[in-house]
Amino acid sequence: MIVTVFNGSPRGHRSNTHRIVEPFLEGATDAGARTEEVFLVECDIQHCLGCFSCWGRTPGQCVHHDDMPSLLERFVDSDYVGLATPVYGMLMTAILKNFTERLLPLNTPHIHRDEDGRFYHEGRWKRLPRMFMIANAGFPGGHNFELLKAYMASQDPVLEVYRDCGELLGNLEDLGDPGAKKRVADFYEALRSAGREMVASGEVTTITIDRIHSQFMPEEDYMDMVNRSWDEVDTA
Template structure:
């Protein structure tokens, strides 16, 4: 299986890269994995202009022509993703944040359902949990199933034996889980997956809103039109029933969020 490792550090051989190499080493002990490394710092990835075209009209209307599509092609070709960032001031690096902004449309129209991911961060002391939670949320919004969260403490001085042991335990646990879920992916592809209630609720929210705002968000409308779910799936009667109830509550709470009357 092919794993793409995207590294958001501005340093090529820093703590984040070394941690990613440890993930590769442990994964290869468990199975036949092929790793490819992509350093965002070495790509031509211009800063997002905030035009909103990718979300509203479609990614083909993005005015920036650079390596963004190349990166996404590699993500599509790989079976799994390892997303890596150092913690900079309680969050991801600027390089990774810019990539996240450049593919903002994926949060509306996810493209990687059925694929697995591990998120990995390195921190000098604090911010690891917050950064991992953010990376997990974003990666899941893209469609990935996040099966490993690995936060390692890499202070700017030699680590104590106790910290080394703690980091090793954290990494091994994350790798084991990632490996298990990657190996189960083949079974999932052979049949329809079972959808969790909240995942189906999220899908239906986007689908319903896309119909209501089709004039303003034509790309979303075209994406969701005629879909039962993001991928072939088993959606049970209970899931459908509970979703119907929750949607009524959610849309009542969102009743003031829709388009208002345009001023002449």
């Protein structure tokens, strides 16, 4: 079984997104999967030209000569594919969005309608990976994930991780609040469980999903902490 995560943070290896993906993939590896995290910021991915050559003249093949052919291969060879991103302006980053637009060769132009009346393009491959989403936001609370949830609704995701208070993820050692520190550590443990469960049984239990989304600290406290840390930045 192959699990691949495409990380769309511009911070790459230093990203909070990576801090979430890493334990999740550790769990998946424990359960026997081959795992990979692709840092899209390091890849050469041109913008889609909207020329539809991949649907017409050269079916399944893009006119660009960049890293996408090998990324598409990794995508279709996977059993599970994760899209991982920080929330940027309520959405995914431009890096990840650009990547998703370049997935067009995976589909054929033919339009179908599903049982809910929604239109979709037929896949070029008989079998496509199950999708999951890993997102983190700098704000506290859930409202920042609403657009990503709407985006994922059409993908029948096996798991969605929507982590608020993302700026706590990298500061475990500096975190004065021992309760919050414990909850962040438990979040990482819950991600390991989620990775194991997904590979072992094809789903993640609601207990684990609830653990993943447990509150790190009261929203007001987080606000105060972040605001104070910015006040301390030396702008001279």
